[in-house]
Amino acid sequence: MSPTPQERRAARHQLGTGPDAPAARRGPSGGRKKPITVDAIIASAFGIVEAEGYEALTMRRVAAALETGPSSLYAHVVNKEDLDELLIGRLCAEIELPEPDPDRWRQQITGVCTQLRDQYLRYPGISRAAFASAPSNLDTLRVGEGMLAILLAGGIAPQTAAWAIDSLMLYVGAYSLEVSLANRRLARSDEEWVVGRDELLRRFAALPDTFPNSKRYAAELTAGTLHDRFDFTLGLMLDGLG
Amino acid sequence: MSPTPQERRAARHQLGTGPDAPAARRGPSGGRKKPITVDAIIASAFGIVEAEGYEALTMRRVAAALETGPSSLYAHVVNKEDLDELLIGRLCAEIELPEPDPDRWRQQITGVCTQLRDQYLRYPGISRAAFASAPSNLDTLRVGEGMLAILLAGGIAPQTAAWAIDSLMLYVGAYSLEVSLANRRLARSDEEWVVGRDELLRRFAALPDTFPNSKRYAAELTAGTLHDRFDFTLGLMLDGLG
DNA sequence: CGGATCTACGAACAGTGTTCTACGTCACTA
DNA sequence: TAGTGACGTAGAACACTGTTCGTAGATCCG
The missing domain is CATH 1.10.10.60 (Homeodomain-like)
Structure with missing residues (x-):
């Protein structure tokens, strides 16, 4: 049978x-x-x-x-x-997991997250499925195991490592989904709506006075590549680990 | 007209x-x-x-x-x-934004994020719509403005603050979506599938030997309330700020 | 060779978002 | 006051979606 x-x-x-x-x-x-x-x-x-x-x-x-x-x-x-x-x-099966190196755990974790992000972005919107899929999948667990090994080798406490992995994978999925949706919105809008950065700045400047900080720091709010923000957030979370 | x-x-x-x-x-x-x-x-x-x-x-x-x-x-x-x-x-219009207090910016930001999370969880799955919705919505921007004010009052550099807000709101939405989907999966499965924590531990123990760390630290991986993980991640990100 | 078994597939069902078109009723104008 | 144009309300329909049922056909085992 x-x-x-x-x-x-x-x-x-x-x-x-x-x-x-x-x-x-x-x-x-x-x-x-x-x-x-x-x-x-x-x-x-x-x-x-x-x-x-x-x-x-x-x-x-x-x-x-x-x-x-x-x-x-x-x-x-x-x-x-x-x-x-x-x-x-x-998709998760394609992720390459490095041999844990205690001195480079930060780069190694970042590398895995970046691989995951690029896989998600290669298939736009697929991260939406990642949210719904149960975490009991073996291939998903393999990635978790790999990240756990890296963090443990880096000297992170097991409890902290376990929760951090959760947060990281969640963030990577969310980031990829948002980027995919934004790209789709951009592509779908029939040109003309194409919001360049200057157009974005103009729109911030046109906000009512109830938004003083957003108006003043419009430059900062719109600055940076998408991947800059990704790296920033990963750094934020990893710095908190140790 | x-x-x-x-x-x-x-x-x-x-x-x-x-x-x-x-x-x-x-x-x-x-x-x-x-x-x-x-x-x-x-x-x-x-x-x-x-x-x-x-x-x-x-x-x-x-x-x-x-x-x-x-x-x-x-x-x-x-x-x-x-x-x-x-x-x-x-939903965003319901969020109460506190008057920025430089000494309590951490609690204030956490409070806003918690409000947002609870609103999302009150309407299960609605955070999926938050991902798709354009960030140019005025009500959404109001929340961003409020968080920006809090972080700036706390002495965070504008660029850092702007990116951190992005990350925080993204994480809150992702967390809420995952919790909603998990709840729905639990409710939909016709009993019997109800995975208590011990059942989860058993399943980790039954993993093949290619998952040594996951097996050893199964307790840590399954520990904690959902909200514990939420608070942990918020702390992780906020500690990296200053 | 005969019966069992499994794959492939057409048709159909209950849903979904959205649009077209007609129908009354309202507010305003001559 | 009578007429008129505009606008909110619906019914019907279209092009989809995921999924199931029943059936035809090819293969394998005894």
């Missing part, structure tokens, strides 16, 4: 299921170019998200990319929620 | 429109109990989200609560996106 999608999902969450036999049985349309597999579904999904953003990721779009109907996917995937989880799992 | 919803929306973003005349003109169904107004829509929407979560907030549900059809809403609201923006605007 080949595993149902439900069992695959349970296995991913480490709920004690037997080993899964591949059981590559071919279906009715034997003459098709590629049989539908979970990996093929994931690959198609990534392609769609990379090209058109997470909002464009629908079951029908994936099915169409695989030249089939929507219902065919449900033999390999439980849900769209399940597909989301598979995506962020695969 | 009474303002179209588009104009109302533009006014909220401070785009230079004339003053809006109320023009409370009654429609055809003069005998209805309450005429449909933007405020009535917002109130109904909040009621739905508070009772059933953000996922249940649909145009049809709001319309049904107002005893009308979905299309009637579009005379007062541009979009669902627009409705979302109205909601988080109203």
Whole structure:
């Protein structure tokens, strides 16, 4: 008996299921170019998200990319929620975890966070799925384990390290989601709305007098690249650790 | 000419429109109990989200609560996106901003963030709308102005303060969203899946040996109330400020 | 060869946001 | 006072969404 999608999902969450036999049985349309597999579904999904953003990721779009109907996917995937989880799992699996070096724990943690951020930004809006996906996923836990190892090697107390990892991963996801949404808003607005930095400054200057500080420090509020802010926040959190 | 919803929306973003005349003109169904107004829509929407979560907030549900059809809403609201923006605007308007006290800036900032968190958690999942909503909303900016005033009074450099506010609001939204989603997952799973802390510990213990640190420090990883983690992260960021 | 088993897929269902069009009722003008 | 234009209210419909049901077809095991 080949595993149902439900069992695959349970296995991913480490709920004690037997080993899964591949059981590559071919279906009715034997003459098709590629049989539908979970990996093929994931690959198609990534392609769609990379090209058109997470909002464009629908079951029908994936099915169409695989030249089939929507219902065919449900033999390999439980849900769209399940597909989301598979995506962020695969995404986390790509993260390279360095061998912990006590003298460079700060750079190493920053490096992992930056990898995660860049993966999220490569597939715009996918971090929204990361919020919904349960943290019991094995691939997600692998990243947590890696960061924990780095922090512990750096001499951080276990309790502090555990909570800090939570905060860091949460922030990285939130940052990526916000950037993705902002980019989408920019791209969607039919030009003309393109808010350059000077336009932003003008708008701050036009604020009513109930916003004295925002008006005075408009320059500071609008300064910096996105990644500058990212680095700043990471530094903020890491400096508090030790 | 009474303002179209588009104009109302533009006014909220401070785009230079004339003053809006109320023009409370009654429609055809003069005998209805309450005429449909933007405020009535917002109130109904909040009621739905508070009772059933953000996922249940649909145009049809709001319309049904107002005893009308979905299309009637579009005379007062541009979009669902627009409705979302109205909601988080109203939500931010409820935040009380203290008079800056240089000696207590830490507590004051924490207080504002806690208010924001509790508002988000009162309406589960609504923080998802906060991510999408443009930061040019006046009510959102008011909160930013208040936090900026507190940090500046506390002697924080303007550039640091501006970026820190960004990070803080982003984290508060992310935290609230994650908690809301986790609660929903817990409530939705048909009992039996209820993962108490001991069940969580058991599951950590059952991890493969590739997760040595996660297994050893399972207690630390699962320790603490949610709000403990929130306070911890806020402390982390604020300590880095000065 | 026969029966069991699993994949693939078309059709359909209950939802979603949004738009079009008509319908009354109101406020203002001649 | 009668007419007229404007505006809020809806009903119906469109193009979508995720998901399920039933069925046809190919494969494997006995």
